Amino acid sequence: MCDHPVIAELSLPSRLGFEKVAMSTAASVAGLMGFSNDRVDDLKTAVAEACINAMEHGNQFQERLAVAVTLTMGRQSLEVTIEDHGTGVNWRPATPDMGLKMGGAESARGMGLFLIQTLVDEVEFVCGDSRSHARLVIYLNGKESGPA
Amino acid sequence: MTAPTKTTVEQHGEIAILRFEGDIMSASEEAVLGAYERVGVGTRKLLLDFSRVPYLNSSGIALVIRLLIAASKASQRTVCFGLSAHFEKVFRILGLARYTSLHVDEVAARAAAG
Secondary structure, eight states: OOSSOEEEEEEEESOTTTHHHHHHHHHHHHHHHTOOHHHHHHHHHHHHHHHHHIIIIISTTOTTSEEEEEEEEOSSEEEEEEEESSOOOOSOOOOOOHHHHHTTSSOSOOOHHHHHHHHSSEEEEEOOSSOEEEEEEEETTOGGGOOO | OOOOOEEEEEEETTEEEEEEESOBSGGGHIIIIIHHTTSOTTOOEEEEEEEEOOOBOHHHHHHHHHHHHHHHHTTOEEEEEOOOHHHHHHHHHTTGGGTSEEESSHHHHHHHHO
8 A cells, every 4th residue: 555554543432333433444444455345344344343342341331431443554454453441352262163052052142253363364362451452454465465 | 323123024824034124233132032932833934034134243143043043942944045245154154054044035045945
């Protein structure tokens, strides 16, 4: 896109529905960068799930606590960080076992982190004492293009 | 900000069609599970119409899973149609295609339901 990263930032209240603002913004930016429609859809879902996690688990749905979304456009990649006021997740997202869910042995919920991990090229969950963030990256030519 | 889910229930003999409209998310429990409770007692086949659902999140998909569980316990076959290509992919990634069939449109869904 250009030689230096271009950054866009959003601050969202911790209210369900506002994740769609982040979704729309991420979709617009990814579209400007030339990502295909299916990659844009993947990113939208991953960003929405990360924002909902931040609102629910990080900020406990306290509306006055913001979810900060930063989009960084590199030459070959788009990085989205979603920051909340929680202490973060310190586990690897488990693959949902649909058989267990259908049998009632596992909650029907708990699929968000798995979806995030599956739909983007890189994901990282960074824990902190008072703030934590998820970092999502998609590459224009897939994972093989490497960091921009 | 979000499009509240509306659900229409159509009964055609042993086939019930749940037509969802709007986003499906955590607040959609009544629209998904409440609508399922309105299908007829003799329902053997359940068609789920997602053609007017622009957005599902994982909490909304969890409601669909709970609906599939309830239908399975009632020995009802479920068939989904009208999902966007992206959300059909998401359903497959999550393993839902092992417990319901996914079809492009209602014609294909009705044919699959038999």
